[in-house]
Amino acid sequence: MTTGRRFCSDSRNGHTLRVDTLLQTLKDGLTIGSLYALIALGYTMVYGILKFINFAHSDIVVLGAWLSLVIATAIVKALGLEAGQTAPWWVGPFVLLCAMLVCGLIGFTIERLAYKPLRKAPKLNVLITAIGVSLFLQNTGQLQFVFGTRPQPIPSLLSDQVLFAIGNMQVRLLDLVVIGTAFVLMIALEWLVFHTKLGRAMRAVSFDVRTAGLMGIPVDRVISITFVIGSSLAAAGGFLWALSFTSIKQPADTSWVLLGLKAFVAAVVGGIGNVRGAMFGGLAIGMLEVFGQQYINPALKDVYVFAALIVVLLVKPGGILGKATVEKV
Amino acid sequence: MASLQDRAAHFKPSPAGGVWRALWPLVLAIGFGVMMQLVVRPNIDAYSSTQVLNIGIAIILAVSLTIVNGFTGQFSIGHAGFLAVGGYVAGSLAYYGSFAFFGSGAAKLGMLSGLYGAPAGAPIFTGGEVLFFLSLLAGGLISALLGVAVGLPSLRLRGDYLAIVTLGFGEIVRVLIQQTPQVLMTREAIAESPAWKVPLSVGGSLGFGNVPKYTSHFWVYAAVIITLIFAYRLKQSSTGRALLSIREDEIAAEAMGIRTTYYKVWGFVIAAFFAGIAGGLYAHTLGISLSPVDAGFQKSFDIIIMVVLGGLGSISGAAIAAAIVTYLPELLRTPDTLQQFAIVGVPMLIVGFSMLGMARRKGDEAELRSGRDRRALPRVIIGMGTVIVGLSALAFFAKRLNINLSEYRLIIYALALIVMMITRPQGLLGVRELWDGALYRPLRDFFAPRNRSGRGA
Known part of the structure; x- marks a missing residue:
């Protein structure tokens, strides 16, 4: 393994039923779950409005992660820091903001150029276009003068500090930063969607595009804004993901697609199209994965996630927080 | 003006005509396969030969997915899962079957098998090829059974649920294949291993490259012809009309008395069967090492792209697009x-x-x-x-x-x-x-x- 995970301290030492192990697992689940939730929000918002699975979303996450790496490396170089030295505190937030801005812009461009001409096309066409966009982003990223085809180490932006520990359970600064950032962003989105005029417009468009348009809502603009918000949340997810590892994988690596798929599963489990559902689903999927890994069989951690998906769809097809919809003729 | 009875007689198929209608696809398939293997293949170089074979397998996959995505209008994005299941089942049966019947895992090539043709003096047909054919069928059938298991719960619902469930299915297949034990290389190793574990030893994430390499232009193109004719006849049949009506409007179809779930599952199962056959052919191809990645979403996307490029619901379109998509990146x-x-x-x-x-x-x-x-x-x-x-x-x-x-x-x-x-x-x-x-x-x-x-x- 070239990629060491920074926040998952290895606690699999046989004492699986100890309280500190349980707490450690809970904390890991919370960390990874909040990342899934951030990414799931992008899927769920786009699905809620345009009713298609945006397969290019996971590539925006990759872009966010790699942009963070490139920007962070440049700053560290400009500051003249040596390898292994931790950057000053303001570098992290600055990198995060840059990545979110650029990804938001790219999300906007993609929507305008690729998805907008297909507003009235069959759903499958939009989906193929999304796959095309995903292939495009992946392979552009793989070019030698863009990001290259090799995993790269990311400079350390946070000191590797243990804040407190209970037995085997350690809470690091990194865990707090990941969970904290994710929750701040999610609360901000919650406020935006449920307490502003823009949020009301977004909900209206997702409820019924045509009627929303008749009521004077600028549908195209709302869709564009949705893409920008979803893409910047994805960038934040990518940044936090990059922060959690010592190095990040090349853009076309399958682990990225798997990350995107799990986030999508989280969105479905929570109830696709439902913003709170995506947050809840992300945490649930993260917990499920980490607990399954710790207490059942670590090799099957992907199986738990997808099995949970199938079980939820069989029992409650609308998702845990979703409402059952009745089709009108 | 002829009487009603006279007129009806025209529509009654004669027994001889029935036999002909049942057999000509088989005759055509075998004839076309033999032509591909004995006339076309010796005249093209090794590289094109592989390309032509890949195109054939892609055509089977694309046409089978057309039945789900094109005819029925349901959306499956885990088709590669069935490809992998068919491939692993057929590969495992042929490999360990060869050990059981012939004492080694090597292919017993006849005149019509092998990517580069059989060695000089090979018999016209061998027992190994019978085993190969039967394991292909077994792979297809197991795939079809899994198709029932996946389709029955998810096709009850309307909307994108099949897409999401098939996506999960493909991933589960991939992860489960990764957990399988190593391939057993020798007779001693097989004898030592517990009997239930033998067919499951397909190499995990290392891949399964030891499958005897029977696949040839004959087998692939015979299968292509059968698949094409099957799809064509399905489209003309009452089952096919039911599928098309579900694509056009599910609610209206139901109102007309069509059992939508029943037909949707049928379409899905047929597609899974042919994908399994394609998987078996793929597994037995020279130079291919079956690996869990073959069950992944990227492979599934490739097949969907073929279907959509060709035109949803068009059999010939899917076949042409399969050829283009397979060949374009090479170009x-x-x-x-x-x-x-x-x-x-x-x-x-x-x-x-x-x-x-x-x-x-x-x-x-x-x-x-x-x-x-x-x-x-x-x-x-x-x-x-x-x-x-x-x-x-x-x-x-x-x-x-x-x-x-x-x-x-x-x-x-x-x-x-x-x-x-x-x-x-x-x-x-x-x-x-x-x-x-x-x-x-x-x-x-x-x-x-x-x-x-x-x-x-």
Whole structure:
């Protein structure tokens, strides 16, 4: 393994039923779950409005992660820091903001150029276009003068500090930063969607595009804004993901697609199209994965996630927080 | 005026005609397969030979997925899962079966097997090929069974649920295959291993490359012909009409008394069966090491792209798109092949399409049936010119500026896909078929004379 995970301290030492192990697992689940939730929000918002699975979303996450790496490396170089030295505190937030801005812009461009001409096309066409966009982003990223085809180490932006520990359970600064950032962003989105005029417009468009348009809502603009918000949340997810590892994988690596798929599963489990559902689903999927890994069989951690998906769809097809919809003729 | 009874007699199939209708696809499949293996294959080089084989397997996959995505309008994105299941089941049965019956895992090639033909003096047909054929069928059947298990719960629901569940299914298959134990290489190892564990020893994430390599142009193209004819007949049958009606409007179909869940599951199971067969053929191909990645979503996407590019619901469209999608990335490897393609391939494709009345976006039905289109020629010339000039310019600049095109080929491919979806969303053929054109009428009348001519009127 070239990629060491920074926040998952290895606690699999046989004492699986100890309280500190349980707490450690809970904390890991919370960390990874909040990342899934951030990414799931992008899927769920786009699905809620345009009713298609945006397969290019996971590539925006990759872009966010790699942009963070490139920007962070440049700053560290400009500051003249040596390898292994931790950057000053303001570098992290600055990198995060840059990545979110650029990804938001790219999300906007993609929507305008690729998805907008297909507003009235069959759903499958939009989906193929999304796959095309995903292939495009992946392979552009793989070019030698863009990001290259090799995993790269990311400079350390946070000191590797243990804040407190209970037995085997350690809470690091990194865990707090990941969970904290994710929750701040999610609360901000919650406020935006449920307490502003823009949020009301977004909900209206997702409820019924045509009627929303008749009521004077600028549908195209709302869709564009949705893409920008979803893409910047994805960038934040990518940044936090990059922060959690010592190095990040090349853009076309399958682990990225798997990350995107799990986030999508989280969105479905929570109830696709439902913003709170995506947050809840992300945490649930993260917990499920980490607990399954710790207490059942670590090799099957992907199986738990997808099995949970199938079980939820069989029992409650609308998702845990979703409402059952009745089709009108 | 003939009596009703006389008129009805015209529609009653004669027993001899029935036997002929049941057998000619088999005869055609075997004949075409033998021709591909003994006439075509020896005359092309090793590289093209592999490409032709890959195209054949892609056609089976694309046509099988057309039954779900094209005919029924359901959306499955885990088709590669069935490919992998069929491949692993067939591969495991053939490999360990060879040990049980012949004492070693090596292929017993007959005259019609093996990618590069059989060694000199090989028998016409061997026991190994029987085993291969049976394991192919077994792979297809197990795939179909899994199709029931996946389809039955998810097809009860309307909407994207099949998509999501099949996505999960493909991933579960991939992860489960990764957990399988190592391949047993010798008879001793097989004897030592517990019996239930033997067929499951398919190599995990290391891949399963020891499958005896039987697949040849004969087997693949015989299967292609069977798949095509099956899909064609399915589309004409009452089951097929039920599937098409579900695609058009599920609620209306249900109101007309069609058991939508029943037919949707049937369509899905048939598709899973053929995907399993394709998987078996793929597993037995020389140079292929079956691996868990083959069950992954990327493989599934490739198949979906073929179906959508060809035109949803068009069998011939899916087959053509399968050939293009398999071959296009190879073309972009060097500027030279690209140029050759621009100068020879593009005109051939476009002329072919326009002769069949397919080159236009819309056209009235009567004109289409007569195969004549006055506006087609200028459009063909302009389109052909643009594509030739464009591709040649690309090739020219790549050579001049010393750019390695193969580095960019997937980007070009992705862009082509997006542009295609925006400018021609219905795909190459839309819902039409190649044989809707006038060129094919004599052929069609020969093979399916029943619904033509004024008989019984």
